[in-house]
Amino acid sequence: MNNFKFIDGGVTTPQGFTANGVCAGVKAATSAAITKAIKANESPVIPNGKRDLALIACDKPCAAAAIFTKNLVKSDTIYVTREHLQNGTAQAVIVNSGNANACNPDGYEKASAMAKLAADALDIDENDVIVASTGVIGQPLPLSPIESGVNALKDILSKDGGTNAAEAIMTTDTVKKEWAVEVEIGGKTVTIGGIAKGSGMIHINMGTTLSFVTTDAAISAEMLREALISAADVSYNMVSVDGDTSTNDTLAILASGYAGNAEITEKNADYFTFLEALTAAFKEVAKKLARDGEGATKLLICKVSGAFDEQAAKTVSKSVICSSLVKAAMFGADANCGRILCAIGYSGARVDDVRKIDVSYKSAAGEILVCQNGCGLAFDEEKAEKILLENEIEIIITLADGDGSAEAYGCDLTYDYVKINGDYRT
Amino acid sequence: MNNFKFIDGGVTTPQGFTANGVCAGVKAATSAAITKAIKANESPVIPNGKRDLALIACDKPCAAAAIFTKNLVKSDTIYVTREHLQNGTAQAVIVNSGNANACNPDGYEKASAMAKLAADALDIDENDVIVASTGVIGQPLPLSPIESGVNALKDILSKDGGTNAAEAIMTTDTVKKEWAVEVEIGGKTVTIGGIAKGSGMIHINMGTTLSFVTTDAAISAEMLREALISAADVSYNMVSVDGDTSTNDTLAILASGYAGNAEITEKNADYFTFLEALTAAFKEVAKKLARDGEGATKLLICKVSGAFDEQAAKTVSKSVICSSLVKAAMFGADANCGRILCAIGYSGARVDDVRKIDVSYKSAAGEILVCQNGCGLAFDEEKAEKILLENEIEIIITLADGDGSAEAYGCDLTYDYVKINGDYRT
Numbered sequence: 001m002n003n004f005k006f007i008d009g010g011v012t013t014p015q016g017f018t019a020n021g022v023c024a025g026v027k028a029a030t031s032a033a034i035t036k037a038i039k040a041n042e043s044p045v046i047p048n049g050k051r052d053l054a055l056i057a058c059d060k061p062c063a064a065a066a067i068f069t070k071n072l073v074k075s076d077t078i079y080v081t082r083e084h085l086q087n088g089t090a091q092a093v094i095v096n097s098g099n100a101n102a103c104n105p106d107g108y109e110k111a112s113a114m115a116k117l118a119a120d121a122l123d124i125d126e127n128d129v130i131v132a133s134t135g136v137i138g139q140p141l142p143l144s145p146i147e148s149g150v151n152a153l154k155d156i157l158s159k160d161g162g163t164n165a166a167e168a169i170m171t172t173d174t175v176k177k178e179w180a181v182e183v184e185i186g187g188k189t190v191t192i193g194g195i196a197k198g199s200g201m202i203h204i205n206m207g208t209t210l211s212f213v214t215t216d217a218a219i220s221a222e223m224l225r226e227a228l229i230s231a232a233d234v235s236y237n238m239v240s241v242d243g244d245t246s247t248n249d250t251l252a253i254l255a256s257g258y259a260g261n262a263e264i265t266e267k268n269a270d271y272f273t274f275l276e277a278l279t280a281a282f283k284e285v286a287k288k289l290a291r292d293g294e295g296a297t298k299l300l301i302c303k304v305s306g307a308f309d310e311q312a313a314k315t316v317s318k319s320v321i322c323s324s325l326v327k328a329a330m331f332g333a334d335a336n337c338g339r340i341l342c343a344i345g346y347s348g349a350r351v352d353d354v355r356k357i358d359v360s361y362k363s364a365a366g367e368i369l370v371c372q373n374g375c376g377l378a379f380d381e382e383k384a385e386k387i388l389l390e391n392e393i394e395i396i397i398t399l400a401d402g403d404g405s406a407e408a409y410g411c412d413l414t415y416d417y418v419k420i421n422g423d424y425r426t
Numbered sequence: 427m428n429n430f431k432f433i434d435g436g437v438t439t440p441q442g443f444t445a446n447g448v449c450a451g452v453k454a455a456t457s458a459a460i461t462k463a464i465k466a467n468e469s470p471v472i473p474n475g476k477r478d479l480a481l482i483a484c485d486k487p488c489a490a491a492a493i494f495t496k497n498l499v500k501s502d503t504i505y506v507t508r509e510h511l512q513n514g515t516a517q518a519v520i521v522n523s524g525n526a527n528a529c530n531p532d533g534y535e536k537a538s539a540m541a542k543l544a545a546d547a548l549d550i551d552e553n554d555v556i557v558a559s560t561g562v563i564g565q566p567l568p569l570s571p572i573e574s575g576v577n578a579l580k581d582i583l584s585k586d587g588g589t590n591a592a593e594a595i596m597t598t599d600t601v602k603k604e605w606a607v608e609v610e611i612g613g614k615t616v617t618i619g620g621i622a623k624g625s626g627m628i629h630i631n632m633g634t635t636l637s638f639v640t641t642d643a644a645i646s647a648e649m650l651r652e653a654l655i656s657a658a659d660v661s662y663n664m665v666s667v668d669g670d671t672s673t674n675d676t677l678a679i680l681a682s683g684y685a686g687n688a689e690i691t692e693k694n695a696d697y698f699t700f701l702e703a704l705t706a707a708f709k710e711v712a713k714k715l716a717r718d719g720e721g722a723t724k725l726l727i728c729k730v731s732g733a734f735d736e737q738a739a740k741t742v743s744k745s746v747i748c749s750s751l752v753k754a755a756m757f758g759a760d761a762n763c764g765r766i767l768c769a770i771g772y773s774g775a776r777v778d779d780v781r782k783i784d785v786s787y788k789s790a791a792g793e794i795l796v797c798q799n800g801c802g803l804a805f806d807e808e809k810a811e812k813i814l815l816e817n818e819i820e821i822i823i824t825l826a827d828g829d830g831s832a833e834a835y836g837c838d839l840t841y842d843y844v845k846i847n848g849d850y851r852t
Binding site: 103376420 | 499500526528529530564671673751755762765768770780783799800801802839847848
């Protein structure tokens with residue numbers, strides 16, 4: 001039985017946190033057309049009405065931790081946030097969409113200025129502000145919409161504003177991503193909530209997303225960091241949309257302590273109860289990210305068991321989820337097992353006996369074995385197609401090498417992925 | 427000045443070799459519809475007229491070498507061919523398309539049987555036959571069309587049949603791929619020719635293709651193997667269409683010695699002259715494979731210089747060529763430099779200073795710098811689009827870390843890639 005349960009809510013559900021999101025005009029101000037208008041000294045068009053600036057705040061400083069993209073090319077927001085989190089404390093998050101503030105000569109100054117704008121508005125220390133950006137790379141970040149946006153936001157921060165914040169961090173996302181879980185720790189009800197964005201440029205190396213998580217658990221910054229890394233490892237680090245990782249990925253968590261549980265300062269039972277809930281929530285986020293992958297029509301879950309060890313299982317499941325050919329076949333509801341076997345074979349994982357691989361497809365419409373002992377079966381094509389026409393497909397791989405198991409999350413490759421990314425900037 | 431020149435021709439251009447290709451009916455016999463008909467005891471439809479069986483032969487045993495896919499899941503043709511090449515000698519190549527003879531319980535027996543059919547027809551030792559297959563994985567290979575096809579082929583092997591052989595190994599290829607070069611070695615004219623197939627499942631780990639190369643050079647099997655590996659390393663190993671590698675990749679070369687040059691048995695000047703011609707030819711094949719990538723409308727060539735070393739340059743160029751986001755942006759003629767910088771950053775290559783990366787796009791329509799010192803430039807969008815609307819695009823990356831340079835070959839990601847692979851088997 002689980003100690004936790006999912007509840008309606010988001011980043012403002014845990015005690016102490018408020019948030020909101022507004023249309024500040026960053027998106028409008030940085031689209032290629034506008035850049036051109038500015039260059040030509042013409043007046044830029046008005047904002048298109050999409051929210052693009054979010055502020056999340058706590059009424060007191062929180063224990064905080066974050067993990068970031070492993071891409072060598074990083075947005076300066078990451079350098080600024082990393083510095084601000086050195087003391088393990090934060091009180092607010094300011095984040096814009098529409099412009100990644102990456103690969104700009106003045107990126108560091110502008111990321112710092114964003115943090116200062118939020119700090120001044122909230123009357124807190126600028127070192128307690130986490131700053132993040134997402135959007136087009138290599139275009140100057142316009143600060144004036146952020147300044148006016150922050151001023152608007154400080155007056156409307158509320159318990160009801162979490163959904164607007166979730167909306168404000170969306171880029172090519174088609175759905176808002178927010179969630180909350182409740183878990184009992186030491187007799188106290190602890191709440192964890194979060195928002196996430198991510199649709200394209202999603203890959204296994206960290207998770208390639210912006211995600212902001214709040215909790216009222218009492219937990220040290222160090223344990224918060226440990227839990228964050230552990231939970232991300234089997235969730236954010238197991239999801240791929242297109243194999244690309246971005247310059248801006250940030251997964252941050254703030255803990256207010258208002259739940260009143262005995263502070264978690266070591267890996268005791270309370271820690272693992274907290275971790276279990278966090279991990280379950282993050283796995284749901286991973287599925288949300290994959291399901292909303294750019295152009296995706298299907299969520300793919302690749303479950304591997306019987307691998308030599310957990311690492312081999314992870315490597316195999318990720319390889320299958322990342323294969324363009326597997327993804328295109330799933331789009332077409334084509335039960336091609338050759339592509340699965342290929343992706344296992346080139347994964348680089350230790351696979352001791354390729355003549356003992358079984359592969360099944362499973363969905364709400366049933367389950368079908370398509371490969372047994374490494375050989376293709378003459379399966380019922382009609383049944384297979386019916387299974388693959390569902391919008392959530394499990395690819396189940398059974399190896400005979402050991403006890404390792406893992407699951408990875410991905411999506412199909414569709415015409416719309418190409419369409420969305422053929423002309424992203426305009 | 428080059429010692430070699432490209433000439434019209436193919437696999438039968440070098441002295442001693444004949445070939446041909448026929449429609450044996452393997453493709454028809456293994457399509458999903460036919461499998462179904464056979465299962466239901468209905469009569470299968472007649473072959474669809476596409477050539478699917480090729481035979482290449484020399485009038486005497488040749489020095490021979492081959493390299494294969496590194497995928498753990500291999501077609502049995504590879505095990506059979508590897509055994510046959512242990513003595514460094516071969517005299518013929520039999521290859522079918524339409525069925526990969528991979529992931530089948532009886533694959534080894536059938537691959538051996540294919541070799542024996544060819545050997546018997548040519549009255550040569552079956553150990554001197556190279557056997558290869560390409561097509562759908564996991565469906566039983568029908569031997570009877572191959573038997574009748576071989577019987578037809580033995581009577582029509584000719585100097586003019588090379589083009590038919592090139593056609594017979596095509597799968598989703600839209601153009602036949604054959605080539606020939608002439609090079610003077612020790613006062614003698616040496617000819618090298620070849621055929622290749624490959625369109626999807628093309629990736630850097632070996633080249634993911636079937637390619638058969640003939641030459642009349644006198645060269646030992648050992649030196650032939652060295653040259654094959656060296657030339658493939660900067661050509662076949664630098665091309666990617668979709669990041670997937672197949673179970674069947676085979677690149678084989680046969681040398682008849684008829685050119686009459688002093689036999690190359692060590693890495694002397696003659697060896698390097700031969701290698702130079704072979705490498706130039708293989709690079710052209712790599713471009714042909716990428717240009718004909720499934721659904722591709724553009725050839726992409728990523729040229730990296732100033733890298734820490736050659737390995738770093740290779741890793742960076744391959745990462746860029748493999749990025750789905752870069753490929754989709756090129757399809758849409760979108761001069762997004764963020765995707766290039768991202769792909770450099772997550773490549774895993776040693777890049778010492780990401781603030782010193784320059785990126786340009788170049789084509790027949792001109793050249794444009796879009797990123798300087800790691801930062802996006804406000805470039806002329808119209809000029810950039812004009813450059814990217816051409817069908818051969820160079821992505822030029824200049825690093826400031828060292829002397830390493832490399833180039834990699836790829837193609838754009840298009841709606842048609844998804845269409846072709848959404849339902850490959852029917």
